[in-house]
Amino acid sequence: MTPFDPNEITSTPYLAPLVADLPIRMRDTEILTIVYRTDQAASQRLLPEPLRPTSDLVVMHVYWMHDAEWFGVYGESAWQLPTETPDGVPAVYSPFLFLDSDGAVATGREVYGQPKKGGEVALEARGDLVVGVVRRNGIEIATSTIVYKQQTAPADALDQLIPGSGTNVNLRVLTDSQGAVRRELVTRQFADVVHKEQWTGPATLELRPNAQAPVFLLPVREVVLGLHRKLDLTLGPASVVHTYGR
Secondary structure (H helix, E strand, O other): OOOOOHHHOOOOOOOOOOOOOOOEEEEEEEEEEEEEEOOHHHHHHOOOOOOOOOOOEEEEEEEEEEEEOOOEEEEEEEEEEEEEOOOOOEEEEEEEEEEOOHHHHHHHHHHHOOOEEEOEEEEEEEOOEEEEEEEEOOEEEEEEEEEOOOEEOOOOHHHHHOOOOOEEEEEEEEEOOOOOEEEEEEEEEEEEEEEEEEEEOOEEEEEOOOOOOOHHHOOOOEEEEEEEEEEEEEEOOOEEEEEOOO
16 A cells, blocks of 8 residues: 555645535525615725625525535534625625535635634524524524515616625635645636526524624624525636735
């Protein structure tokens, strides 16, 4: 027996890699999206320089991945703030993400710089209501609801309200063996998106304090839009759009 060749692998552990090889296809992805108004000063506090909030809106997603290559079936949640990249491209920045797949946590952090942490996420129909629940430390931190399939919505309903909603920008922080830290803004986009169905209607969102999941720092002032969608999409590689000096 000889040791394996490390040049032939892209992630550890050997024979059971954790970080996915991109691109990957995610099929029948179900999403409950709540767009709400918050205090713009709260948004600005959570954005890294040189990003600035472009509105007082927050996008909150609860995903149920019915068929994700590499990762299987799992739940995920994300909070996003409308902004612009340093070169003026509309985008959304993620201050918080919680999910229950270790592979998706690792891939999101290492490839995209997304600040993903472990959590418990559920998305289900309860009678005539669709309910999304996010937990951290066994405590509910967010509960979102929308009426069950009452009114269809156009495929670009979110883009109309939030320009750049399909471009996610994140702060990636990497440390080498000598302790040097590299900081950069990284973007990613969904590709080959197939919209299967999309519904809108009355929706709600409730947030609760948690020191390890401080989503309450973006308080809900008014719900502006609720969407319940199902789509296919591809996750591709990331692009560095800004590098910080040491």
